Amino acid sequence: MKKTTISDVAKHAQVSKSTVSQYLNERYEYMREETRERIENAIEELNYQPNNVARSLKLKSTATIGVIVANILHSFSTQVIRSIEDTLNENDFSTIICNADDDPEKEKKYIETLLARQVDGLIVFPTSGNRELYKRLIDSNFPIVFVDRYVNGLNGDAVMLDNEKAIHLAVEHLLTNGYENIAVLTTSIDTAVVPRVERVEGYKSAMERFDLPIREGYIKSMDPPFLKKGIDELFQLENPPQAIVSGNDLTLMEFLKYASDHDLEIGRDVGLVTIDEVSFAEVHYPSLTTIAQPTFEMGKKAVELVLHKFESEQYDEPQIYRFDPSIIIRKSAEKAGARI
Structure with a gap:
């Protein structure tokens, strides 16, 4: 035909x-x-x-946005990506998704590949590397939006959680349920990944807010393969923690495995609140109290920002857009005896 x-x-x-x-x-x-x-x-x-190819060449547009995620294993990342893809599809844009595996070199390769494919913009969950490459893109007014993290020293748009508020919600809930010796687990802060650093600092400010001592031994920030050792060190302390705040879903999985291996009953032997809503939170026994991020709204905002940059000739001063967390109360932090 x-x-x-x-x-x-x-x-x-x-x-x-x-x-x-x-x-x-x-x-x-x-x-x-x-x-x-x-x-x-x-x-x-x-x-x-x-003929969309010919049309895009004529318009100098491919109607495609590249998305680079630092680590696609995080449930937060997959939820936000789903929102980004849905919202771009509604606006007749295609999406190319790349997973950097927290590797700056892999991230750099993906950036260069996507630029070679003439994507109209980038939405990036950045690693801690490639600052100069991002700076060149921002200085050339290339449409780029950061999600979950910003890059230190760069004046670019970023969509992020209010990480301090998230930790304060977790600590306050544990205190309300009678826990005072509270530890925090995050993945490594050695590379200065912004959310991890902010959550550790938020933990410290929460301790100060509620007149509780800050015990450096209660702060464990390390890569997942070493978390088991770090958790074991926590529970070998003379005064082990009564409760844990897990900084994300990866630290949560390590703690749940440790608790199972050592017959620690969550909700009885140790309280638990985790940042990020995970798919099994409601069916786990006991059900898990979580600090949820508004992932759909965050993804939609990232798309809104990058398309505005692409479609508008007007320059808007970049800013960091902070989203409020919410607590989903279940059973993992229940304990008789409120403090506040």
Whole structure:
């Protein structure tokens, strides 16, 4: 079957090819409504499929946004990516998703690959590397938005959780349920990944807020393979913690494995609150109290920002957009005897 061309559409709608082209490129400010309807009907009746490759070259647009995620294993990351993909699809943009595995070199390779494919913008969950590369992109006004983290020293838009508030919610809930000796677990802060650093600092400020001592031995920040050893050190202390705040889903999994291996009953032997809502939180025994991030809203905001940069010639001063966490109270932190 012969493929329908733009000439066929123009002939069927009784207009010129240039008028059809203007319609396809959504330049119809001076086009009569009746003309637009004729072209729309012709496209539908002839089942015309525009040549998007040729069209994108002409418009200098591929209608594609690249998404680079530091570590796709995080439930937070997969939830935000789903929101990003859905929102871009609603706006007729395609998505290319790349997982950097927390490796700056891999991240750099993906950035270069996506730029070579002429993506219209980038949404990035950045590693701690590639600052100079991001700086060049921002200085050239390339549309880029950071999610979950910002890059120190760069003036770029970022969509993030209010990490201090998240930790304060967790600590306050544990105190309300009678726990005072509270430890915090995060993945390593050696690379200065912003959310991890902010959560540790938030833990310290929460201790101060509630007039509790800050015990450095209660702060464990290390990569997942070493967390088991760190957790064991916590419970070998003369005064082991009564409760744990888990900084993300990866530290949560390590703690749950440790608790199972050492017959620690969560909710009886140790209280637990974790940042990030995980799929099994409600069905786990006991059910897990979580600090949830508004992942859908955060993903939607990231898309809104990057498309605005792509579509608008107006320069807006970059800023960090902080989203409020919420606590989902279940059973893992229940204990008689409120402190506050």
